[in-house]
Amino acid sequence: xxxxxIYAHTTDSGITRINEALLVKxxxxxxxxxxxxxxxxxxxxxxxxxxxxxxxxxxxxxxTETVYQYPSTFISEKTWKPISSKRPFVIVGPIGSLKNxxxxxxxxxxxxxxxxxxxxxxxxxxxxxxVKIIENICxxxxxxxxNICISMADILQYNSDLFLSEFKEKQIEKLKNEIxxxxxx
Amino acid sequence: MILKKNVIKILKSHYKFDAIFxxxxxxxxxxxxxxxxxxxxxxxxxxxxxxxxxHYDTEYYITQNSPGLTLLNLQRLLSKxxxxxxxxLILTNQEIGQSLKTLAETxxxxxxxxxxxxxxxxxxxxxxxxxxxxxxxxxxxxxKYISLNGVPRTHRRLLVSIxxxxxxxxxxxxxxxxxx
Numbered sequence: 261x262x263x264x265x266i267y268a269h270t271t272d273s274g275i276t277r278i279n280e281a282l283l284v285k286x287x288x289x290x291x292x293x294x295x296x297x298x299x300x301x302x303x304x305x306x307x308x309x310x311x312x313x314x315x316x317x318x319x320x321x322x323x324t325e326t327v328y329q330y331p332s333t334f335i336s337e338k339t340w341k342p343i344s345s346k347r348p349f350v351i352v353g354p355i356g357s358l359k360n361x362x363x364x365x366x367x368x369x370x371x372x373x374x375x376x377x378x379x380x381x382x383x384x385x386x387x388x389x390x391v392k393i394i395e396n397i398c399x400x401x402x403x404x405x406x407n408i409c410i411s412m413a414d415i416l417q418y419n420s421d422l423f424l425s426e427f428k429e430k431q432i433e434k435l436k437n438e439i440x441x442x443x444x445x
Numbered sequence: 446m447i448l449k450k451n452v453i454k455i456l457k458s459h460y461k462f463d464a465i466f467x468x469x470x471x472x473x474x475x476x477x478x479x480x481x482x483x484x485x486x487x488x489x490x491x492x493x494x495x496x497x498x499x500h501y502d503t504e505y506y507i508t509q510n511s512p513g514l515t516l517l518n519l520q521r522l523l524s525k526x527x528x529x530x531x532x533x534l535i536l537t538n539q540e541i542g543q544s545l546k547t548l549a550e551t552x553x554x555x556x557x558x559x560x561x562x563x564x565x566x567x568x569x570x571x572x573x574x575x576x577x578x579x580x581x582x583x584x585x586x587x588x589k590y591i592s593l594n595g596v597p598r599t600h601r602r603l604l605v606s607i608x609x610x611x612x613x614x615x616x617x618x619x620x621x622x623x624x625x
Contacts, residue, residue: 296602318588330504352604387604398590405586423573424576435452439456439562442560
């Protein structure tokens, strides 16, 4: 019994995510070499813990999700880290990532900066808008950022509470409901 | 990927199934899945029997508008083995409804697409949602931003390239293509 399976590593395109290739084809600036490595800090705590020094010591979390130019949103543990660490974030991910989080009940930071990047389909333009937010944050002093953190405390606390307490139970309920719908279809 | 016991228990309370198949394992060879499904294939199934598949890793898209290769291979396999879509269920963290509908029309004679349930209750999320609350501690902030990019991917390369070009790398905590 022969079945014509198609595998990414054997297709003529030779690329797993062809849409991401658009970024390389038409980059807005010269790209760093493929083998470029960079790290400007010393490890001192486990990076997967929400109270890791990395996360708490940083104001804005620039979450580079698993995928970027992709036909579906994709939430991984990368997005949960700032939420559980009570820090604001931007998501370098597929269009609609923030909207998806909002649909799950989380609040984002549209009162503090322009989140319209989440609606921009063009991958390079979307990235450009995200970098504008990072630039703006980098133009502020640490004191100013600490004050902004205090002013967004309600959102940060709300998101943390939701994720750590109700979220899992809500998702379990959702799963049960969808199973029942599936069985009754 | 192995689902948490709690989630498996919920599935078991509603469905009958022999195995849960993580599609990531068959990325390079769907014939492995074929062998496993062949051994479980039956002439008929109880109404609540399901072949359950996990789809929590990235898909491979040749074009933005066509279904991903993992789902394409799965639908082709089910059709060839004569396993009805009705008795299959995919748990995923991605919106794949349209892809499954397209595949049912193009790769199957079934009236219905493979069912799917979008659930973010895969182990990384499940584990993190059980951690202890941290204090807000605004006074601990001493870095303007953080961006950790351990696994090199095109969008991460572009982001770090722009940050470097704008001399912003040292304003934050940044890694690229380096273990953190």
